[in-house]
Amino acid sequence: MIFLLTLTNFLTPSLNNLLALMKNAPALVVVMAFFLGWLGCWLPIAAISLKLLNWQPIKPLQPEQKLPLMLSLYLLAPLILGGVIWLTNSSFANYGFVANLALLRSLALGFSLGVISIASLFICQFWLGWCDFEGLNIKQLLSVSFPIFFIALLVGGIEELVFRGFLLTELARDNPLWIAAIASSLIFAVLHLVWEQRETLPQLPGLWLLGMMLVLARICDRNTLGIAWGLHSALVWAIATIDTAQLVTYTGKVSELWTGINKKPLAGVSGIICVLGTSLILWFFERGLL
Known part of the structure; x- marks a missing residue:
């Protein structure tokens, strides 16, 4: 008991100094x-996970090995951010996350916009003859779309909380918003x-x-x-579902620079145009023109 009291008396000033700092x-x-803090807490978990997954350093990670690593990393983020919020006397609301019905409405709005954007992208490519739709693979949609949907919501939500929530807000404290x-x-x-x-x-440019x-x-x-969470989640869900179900094959009529290098839309001109078009819709919305 005396030891605990002594330890408490020793740590309290240090903790108060850390909080003030x-x-x-x-x-x-x-x-x-x-x-x-995020990386330091995750690395031991990653090391244990890789050991359990029998990963060999000479071999690249397979998708089934990446998933548990990614989930553990993403699930840690709100906990670490919660610690930072406590230390800095901030709040999740300050970083743009407010748990209410308005958030759910905005989430649905953003998700709908994301699905429409991806659908428009591929419809244009079908019309131009750049890719073909594999109708026989549509039966795989039900089995793959729902698991991907929940993963996409998690990925989109955590990345938005970290990058457009915490990181953007903190950088904007000491810099103009455009630099942040x-x-x-x-x-x-x-x-x-x-x-x-x-x-x-x-x-990288597309990202x-x-x-x-x-x-x-x-x-x-x-x-x-x-809106950012819904939009981000929709893009992850739609592209991952199309890839996993193999719903689209490219005809090779044009260079990968147009459709996306390695079949990644953000690595091609058409994907960049899709992002710019969606940004224009958001700008009109922000200006009250929609």
Whole structure:
């Protein structure tokens, strides 16, 4: 008992000093503390997971091995962010996440816009003869779309909370919003290299532009994350479902630069145009023209 009281008396001033330091810390310090804490907590979990999955360092990670690693990383993020919020005396609402009915409405609106955007992209490509629809594979939709839907909601929600919520808000404390938007979107794009380098490199410009579009989505939604979350989740869900069910084959009529290198829409001109078109719709919405 005496030991516990002594330990408490020793730690209390240090904890109070840490709280005072974090409350007044520059944005860059807060951002670094979050990402270092997130990575530091995840690495032991990743090491144990890789051991259980019998991963060999000489072999690339397979999709079934990446999924548990990704889920563990993403599930940790709100916990680490909660710790940062406690240290800095902030709130999830300050980062754009407010649990209410308005969030659900915005989520549904963003998801609908995302599905329409992807549908328009592929309809145009079908019309131009750049790809074909594999109707025989449509029977796989029910078996793959629902699991992917829930994963997409998780991925979209966590990434929006981290990048358009926490990171954008913190960077905007010490910088103009446009600099915070560019920087947070660049970090968002580059960190995708963690999972796959060869396929991600050609997508970096598209991923950065996607990040900028999602910043605009937050601005349109009265600085909350509902539309951005729905839009992001819809894009992940639609593209992953199409790939998994093999609903589309490319005809080779045009270069991959148009349809997307390695069959990734964000690595092609058509995908970039899709993002720009969706951004234009968001801009009209923000201006009250829709």
